[in-house]
Amino acid sequence: MKHHRDQHFASIEDIQHGFEEAGYICSQQIATTLFLAYHLGKPILVEGPAGVGKTELAKTAATYLRIPLIRLQCYEGLDESKALYEWKYGKQLLYTQILKDKLNEFLEGAESLDASISRLHQYDDIFFSLHFLEPRPLLSALQREGGTVLLVDEVDKSDQEFEAFLLEILSDFQVSVPEIGTIRAISKPFVLLTSNNTREMSEALKRRCLHLFIPFPEPKLEREIIRVRVPDLSENLRGQLVSFIQQVRKLDLKKPPSISETIDWARVLVLLHASSLNPDLVRDTLNTFLKFEEDIEIVQEHLYDIAGKALREA
């Protein structure tokens, strides 16, 4: 299955180009990491501030490769029965009830307890077999033929125990089920893990992954992103908008605006048929990209300076 996807990852430029067609502008750094991840067969741990397109990267990778995306959202308390597999208790129960009568028939003629037990031994562990296994996202990602993109989202929110059992999947692409044994991947999934850095990930996990840090983009890259995502915005306004956002990020804010918020704002400006960034318009729409009252106050103080500079620069 690998070779017919090789063309997608033939070179770093191809990746950049392909992702752009799928609507995601990736920097050289991102493309290089994707390239390495594919050829070395390693997962990528993506870190960076919220809203710079970490999750989007995985989604686009799935679109680009034309394979399904399996997403596992992590949270505190997530355990293997929700992430990996669970036994179908109901089915097991139902089957024991149905087979109860069958069992009598089957054991007929057995003279002693020993004989019936040894007869039963011929059928070992019917109830703990693959038929009764309910695959959860991680296991189904391993079992899917043709490969998948597996996104383990916000892995920093999960517990340390969960992280520990991710290790087996990340390094060997296999899962050990105590009752059955090891289940190997039919085809290796392309794995991305994202983290917002609410806690430091363990060394062991980091060691198994390639690490990608996505920072807030450079002005040029951000203009490019806005161009692709909000094509209706005029070029002039796009320049002003990006310059404005870049300056706002330099202020000491509780939550600096991210790319997704820039895109939201660009869409709002398109809806309002704005032709240029005048301070009044900005003041009315500040809340689309600033999410704290304190932040809005800080930006309002500097509003005229920033807007003026943005107009000059564009």
Add this chain to the structure above:
Amino acid sequence: MEQVLQNLIIALRASGVRISVSESMDAMYAARLVGYENRQTLKDSLSATLAKSHREKEIFEASFNRFFSLDGFSDPETDSYRAPALEPNEEDAPLTQMLLSGDNTGLSMSMREAAQRADISGIRFFTQKNLYIQRTLQGMGLEGLDRDIRRLSKEDGASSRQKGSALKEARDLLFENVRNFVEQQFSLFAGSATREIIEKYLRNIRLSNLEQQDYHQMRAIIQRMVKRLNDLHSRRRKTSKRGWLDLKKTLRENVAYQGILFDPRWKAKKIDRPDIVALCDVSRSVEAVARFMLLFLYSLNEALARIRSFIFCSNLVEVSHVFEEYQVEEALVRLQRGFGLGIKFGGTDYGQVFQDFKKTWLDLLSNKTTVLILGDARNNYGNPQTDILGLIRERSRRLIWLNPEPPAFWGTGDSEMRRYLPSCYFVKECSTVNHLERVVDLLLRTQA
């Protein structure tokens, strides 16, 4: 080229980036995959495989640039090396020949090789610089050059003299270049060694002797310590005792399966998150230490969810909100000056403090609470109110007293430490960061 990559990894490790063997192998594969032609691509690839956090990326960035800045052999003033334009002789030493013919690349290569042979990656202390400069020069064949210079000075004739003085100039330049190179290597390989020594020193020095300039580094150390302790202890952990069947729970859970025991439940042991009430003395007698105690409390406050902080001098006030509202610098100033907190900076009165606590906050205590008191127990000969401390001890799980004075001073003068001793779960001298860490480790280890 792989040797170069190895050296880069050594340099990165020396600057505090943790790189395992498997990661360095990944880096090797990655470099083979993308090739060495494009510098940016190589850098991105190595960054993805070697540096695994934002901080490490920054270190990587700096090290990579420094490491691969292939500056040739040059005059530091003009930034280029101009050969004296003299014909080298057959009998001249190789180094002399290179200097005379202006073979920049050759000189640069020879310098790197000589440094490699001198084991430059082993450099740790700035006192070793001269040694390495000497070794590198010798490795490049300084002896031959010196011999040539001596020979030329003995010879007659204008051309020999001119050549001799040109060689002397070139020799100075050579020294300059080797020194620069060794400096650069020193900063690559020895960065963290020096830092580690300073850090070790800071951890063991008495808090009261610390200088203002060390304060920033101290904050970093304390923060790291709190983070580590927090990682170790703060999460609610279930250690299940496999082997002990919880019969009641199993029956309850399996009612849904017609009483067939599908889903056995085991007895589990829960470890609670620590619950802390901290009281910190900020009077003049402990002024120097108080700053660090507060710094420590601040960091603890960031890390632990359930902590109530108080400061006291003549009376007791709660300051948990200050820690939450302000940045560390401002919070510390506010606490030490007592802006708007209602704290009275008279003589320290432990008796009054305990009474205040009993009156208002005694309900905070439960059988899960650990009470932490930071202070020197110097009560200015007032009523020590030992019975209230006893009450606090009874109401809480543990009472821990950290005293910045060494045990020999306890009970001397107006110190009431000896009288408080019986009510405490334990009392520890706490005057260095290392003390602090050990105590807090104990403190957070709440058993079931």
